[in-house]
Amino acid sequence: MAGRVCCGLIPHLELARRPELTGAPAVVGGGDGRVLAASAEAMTAGVRPGLTLRQAEALCPAAAIVDADPVATSRLAERVAAQLYDLAPEVEVRLDGRAWLDLTGLPLPGRAIAAARRCLRAAAGVEPRLGLAAGPFAAALAAARARPGRLLQVEDVPAFLSPLPVAELDLDAEQLERLDLLGLRTLGAVAALGPRQLESQLGKAGRIAALLARGEEPLPLTPWRPLLVPGARCQLEPPVDDREALLFVARGLCGDLAGELGDKGAGARKVRVRLGGEGAPEESRESVVRHPLSSAAELFGLVSSWLREWRPAAPVTEVTVEVPELEAAGRRQLRLWMGGDGSAEEVRAALERLQDRHGVEVALAVRRALGTSPLAGQRHLLVPA
Amino acid sequence: MPREKLQHAIGAIHVRFGGHALVHAARLPAARPWPTGLPAVDRLSGIGGLPRGRVSVLQGALGAGKLSLALAVLATATREHAHAVVIDRRRRRFDPWIPDRMGADLGALTVVRPPTPAVAGEAAVALARAGAGFALVLEELPEPALGPLESAAARSGSIVLVVAGGGERALAHASSLTLELELLGWEPARGRLAGPRSVLRCVKNKLAAPGAEAELVLRYPRGPRLPAAEWPREVERTPAVVVEPWPGASAAV
Numbered sequence: 016m017a018g019r020v021c022c023g024l025i026p027h028l029e030l031a032r033r034p035e036l037t038g039a040p041a042v043v044g045g046g047d048g049r050v051l052a053a054s055a056e057a058m059t060a061g062v063r064p065g066l067t068l069r070q071a072e073a074l075c076p077a078a079a080i081v082d083a084d085p086v087a088t089s090r091l092a093e094r095v096a097a098q099l100y101d102l103a104p105e106v107e108v109r110l111d112g113r114a115w116l117d118l119t120g121l122p123l124p125g126r127a128i129a130a131a132r133r134c135l136r137a138a139a140g141v142e143p144r145l146g147l148a149a150g151p152f153a154a155a156l157a158a159a160r161a162r163p164g165r166l167l168q169v170e171d172v173p174a175f176l177s178p179l180p181v182a183e184l185d186l187d188a189e190q191l192e193r194l195d196l197l198g199l200r201t202l203g204a205v206a207a208l209g210p211r212q213l214e215s216q217l218g219k220a221g222r223i224a225a226l227l228a229r230g231e232e233p234l235p236l237t238p239w240r241p242l243l244v245p246g247a248r249c250q251l252e253p254p255v256d257d258r259e260a261l262l263f264v265a266r267g268l269c270g271d272l273a274g275e276l277g278d279k280g281a282g283a284r285k286v287r288v289r290l291g292g293e294g295a296p297e298e299s300r301e302s303v304v305r306h307p308l309s310s311a312a313e314l315f316g317l318v319s320s321w322l323r324e325w326r327p328a329a330p331v332t333e334v335t336v337e338v339p340e341l342e343a344a345g346r347r348q349l350r351l352w353m354g355g356d357g358s359a360e361e362v363r364a365a366l367e368r369l370q371d372r373h374g375v376e377v378a379l380a381v382r383r384a385l386g387t388s389p390l391a392g393q394r395h396l397l398v399p400a
Numbered sequence: 401m402p403r404e405k406l407q408h409a410i411g412a413i414h415v416r417f418g419g420h421a422l423v424h425a426a427r428l429p430a431a432r433p434w435p436t437g438l439p440a441v442d443r444l445s446g447i448g449g450l451p452r453g454r455v456s457v458l459q460g461a462l463g464a465g466k467l468s469l470a471l472a473v474l475a476t477a478t479r480e481h482a483h484a485v486v487i488d489r490r491r492r493r494f495d496p497w498i499p500d501r502m503g504a505d506l507g508a509l510t511v512v513r514p515p516t517p518a519v520a521g522e523a524a525v526a527l528a529r530a531g532a533g534f535a536l537v538l539e540e541l542p543e544p545a546l547g548p549l550e551s552a553a554a555r556s557g558s559i560v561l562v563v564a565g566g567g568e569r570a571l572a573h574a575s576s577l578t579l580e581l582e583l584l585g586w587e588p589a590r591g592r593l594a595g596p597r598s599v600l601r602c603v604k605n606k607l608a609a610p611g612a613e614a615e616l617v618l619r620y621p622r623g624p625r626l627p628a629a630e631w632p633r634e635v636e637r638t639p640a641v642v643v644e645p646w647p648g649a650s651a652a653v
Contacts, residue, residue, distance in 0.1 A: 316526050323522075362483045365530035366510060369523055377519070379511045381496045395496040400510050 019119045020236070021128050021166075022146045022154035025112045025139035027052030028088045028095075033081065034140040040078040042071045051083050052111070090291060090333060091138065094250045096239040098134045102127040107151075107236045112139070113158075115151050115236050128166060136164075148172055150232025156183055172230035177203030184224045190217050202228040245281075246337035247271040254293045254330030258322065261331060265318050266311075268336045273311035276338065282307025283338035288318055290325070291333030298327060302371055306364040307342045313361070314338075317368055366400055375399040420555070431607040434534075434559050437476045440600055440616055441469070445577055446608020453557045454606075455550055455574050459566035460581030465596040465618040467538070468498070469581065470563045474536050475502035477559070478509050481533025487512045489520050489539040501621035514539075521545025524560070531556035538563050546574040578604035587617045595619040 025031050029043040029052045036054060042062055045051035050071050053062040060075035068080060092108045099106040105117035116131055118124040128145065135143035142164035146157025153172045156179060161167035169175045179202045181194050193216065199205050205213065206228040213221035226233040247268035255261060265288075276282060286308065287301035300321050308314050318336055366378040379397040388394050413422045433449035435442050442449050450456050450473070460466040477484040478499065488494040488511060500506060512527070514520040521542045527535055529552035537560065541549065553560050564571055572578065580603045587594040594617070601613040 312529060316529060320522055320526075361530040362485075362527060362532045365526045365532075366512075369512065369514075369519075369526060373515060373519055377513060377515070377523070379513065381500075381506045381509050381511060383500070383506065386500075391495045391497060395500070395506075397496075397511055 019117065019124075020148060020151050020154045021116045021118055021124075021131065022148075022151065022158040023114045023116075023131055023135045023143040024146070024155070024158040024161075025114070025135050025141065025143045026054065027112045028091050028110050029081075029083050030054055031112060031139035031141075032084075032087060032091045036079060036081070037140050040075050042068065042075070042078045042080045043083050044068045044080055045083050053078075084294065086291075086297075087294070087332075090250070095134065095138045097241070097248075097250075098138075099131055100239060100241065102130050102134075105236055105238045107239055113155055114143075115154065117236060117238075118147075132164070148175070149230065151236055152227050152232055152234065153230055173203075173206065176228060176230055177201065177206065181205060181224075181228075184227060186217070186220060186224060190220060193217065206230075245272065245275050245341065246335055247275070248333065248335040250333050251331055254332045256327070256330040261322050261334065262319055264334050265322055265336065266315050268334060269314040269318055270311040272336055272338065273309065273314055276309050276341070281341040282309040283314065283340070284342045285338065285340035286314065286317055287335075287337045287339060288321055289333075289335040289337070290327050290331050291335075292327050292329035293332050295327075295329035298325075300325070301339075303340070304364075304371060305367045308338075308364070310361075313364060316365065320368075320372065370399070420551075432557070434480075436473045438469075438472060440614040441473065441579065444579060444600060444602040444612045444614060446602070446605055446610075446612070450559050450561065451576055451607055452559055453554045454576035455546070455553060455560045455562060456577040456579070457562045457564055457571060457575040457604075458579050458581070459564045459603075460598070461565070461583060463596060464581035464583040465598045465616070466563050466581045467493070468595070468618045468620070469600070469616070470536055470538075470561060471498045472502060473561060474509075474534070475499040475504035477534035477536075478504040478506070482508060483510065483532045484508050484534040485510050485512055485527050485532050485536070487514065487520055487524055487527075487535065487537045487539060489514050489517065493538055498621055517542045518545075521549070525549050525552050528552040528556060528558040528560055532558050534559045534561070536561050536563070540564060540568060540571070543570040546570055550574050572604065575604060576606040577602070581616075584615070587619065589619070593620070 027043065030036055030041060039054065040056035040060065041054040042050055042057050043052040048068055050062060050064050050066045050068060052064060057075045057078045062071045062074050062078065071078065072080065088110055092110055095114060096106055096108040099108065099114060099116055103116040103118060103121060106115060108114045114135060116127060118127060121127050132143055132145060144158045144161040144163055145166040146154045146161055147166055148154040148157050148169040149172050153169055153176060157167040157169045181191060181200060181202060183202065199208060205225055208225060210222040210225035213225040217224065223233050249264050249268055283304065284307055285301060285303045287299060289297055289299040291297050302317065308317065369377050376399065378400040380400040382396045382398055384396045385393045410422055431447050432452040433445065433447040434452050435449035458466045458470050474484060474486065486494050486509065494511060496506060512523045514523050517539065520539050524535060524537055524541055525545055525548045528549055535558060549560065562571060566580065580601045581598045582601065584597045584599055587597045597617050599613055599615050602610045604610055
């Protein structure tokens with residue numbers, strides 16, 4: 016197998032996340048009043064990204080025009096990327112509907128491709144087109160020429176690219192016009208000219224274009240990476256507004272996070288919970304804890320107390336529990352004493368959490384003062400525990 | 401086939417809610433008592449002490465002596481547990497002086513003063529979940545906190561004793577052991593009020609037979625320190641005098 020990068024092509028994620036628009040002419044309008052994405056049916060009528068919405072309406076009066084939701088679309092991209100990340104260590108998902116997997120080193124690339132197809136089909140509701148080539152550029156072009164649900168595997172990349180038009184290069188209109196004036200209308204012609212010559216005409220973009228046309232793939236993938244801070248995240252589809260369901264999800268996330276912390280031998284000094292809402296800005300709460308939290312019960316104790324009072328502005332589509340600040344917790348082997356009074360450390364941690372949330376006056380220790388005083392308040396002092 | 405379906409359903413419950421959610425009756429752990437050191441309380445519980453991992457309730461009318469009895473239990477608990485906690489929202493109700501007079505270890509005692517009932521519930525659940533040995537709750541807890549409190553105590557084995565006026569249906573439902581104090585009268589000593597004379601009755605018991613009762617004299621602490629166990633003094637109940645009128649049926653006075 017010559018190619019090691021697989022590209023899956025689905026509609027723009029703004030369209031993919033709206034399954035009700037599948038099969039109908041639809042136009043997604045960006046914030047600037049221009050077309051951000053258009054369905055295949057609208058494209059057939061001549062609608063192209065970049066046109067004004069008025070032009071799009073004139074070209075395709077039957078098209079449904081919807082507003083873009085960048086937050087929801089990014090969330091979908093994150094979800095797809097997270098699923099693909101389970102298949103290959105290097106993946107990239109773009110909002111325009113292109114997703115790449117670097118299959119280098121995978122023992123069963125065929126199985127990864129099949130799983131990626133299922134993942135993309137589930138995300139978009141339509142069969143993805145798949146391309147396999149030596150690099151991301153050629154793989155994307157192969158995918159664009161594949162039939163839905165099929166994989167187009169390119170062995171000889173230069174030969175495959177040679178007849179394709181220069182419009183496939185990521186160049187602006189002025190640069191494309193310049194190539195046209197130079198008589199360079201196919202990638203083969205651009206490849207024959209060479210990168211240095213084209214760089215002198217178009218600058219750095221020309222050099223990259225020439226290398227791409229030769230199949231040398233100068234632009235590597237920008238790999239998606241999971242959260243850098245230890246955290247656990249769950250996408251909720253459909254959105255959830257039931258508190259018990261949120262608590263159930265949070266309990267699972269705290270369990271996952273506690274396992275991760277246990278592997279690192281760390282405890283959380285800071286805990287943050289983020290709730291993504293449907294069509295609403297993200298809400299978050301965070302707290303610095305005096306006593307590092309390491310067990311699932313400790314984490315869930317804090318998180319659940321927030322969730323029980325939380326009134327999200329909209330049904331929740333994503334729950335994230337993060338611990339941005341860690342501390343070594345090697346000495347805290349609380350589980351050794353569970354069930355006995357050795358859990359005193361956990362009790363102290365619980366009291367400190369109460370003080371963190373409701374003030375130090377909420378938990379008090381008793382000290383003897385004037386034992387013989389007739390006034391009750393003078394006989395003992397209550398000081399913050 | 402129905403057996404397979406049942407096993408499948410049990411497996412699903414275990415996966416979703418954990419192994420504690422559904423346990424075969426034969427595998428349920430036996431009740432674990434914590435002897436309070438107060439013979440009357442231990443005897444009425446039917447298992448030899450307050451049940452660990454359960455919510456117990458001490459209820460009664462105003463002045464019946466329920467707070468005094470609870471503080472006697474607390475004094476014992478501070479000596480036997482690393483952490484004893486009092487949750488007291490109304491700030492003047494709990495005075496550490498009384499358990500101190502009964503020999504409590506104040507170093508093991510923490511007073512939690514939550515600003516609202518909801519925080520009181522949160523604190524009770526958090527401390528029970530963390531495994532506080534003994535928690536004395538002097539306030540009514542909000543109903544939504546009672547379920548989590550029961551399960552948290554069951555997992556950690558904490559002893560939770562709630563002092564209540566009586567009549568709270570949700571609390572009565574959550575309780576595994578409910579002891580009720582009824583004021584009989586006041587005990588004088590050398591011309592002064594020594595304390596209430598009350599009947600302690602077991603009105604609910606999930607772990608043994610309810611219905612037992614004892615008569616106690618709860619002397620207010622004065623003078624030298626007194627061990628908590630000797631402080632609520634159980635008195636021998638005077639048998640009812642049977643009056644036999646003539647002619648007619650007998651009646652008890």
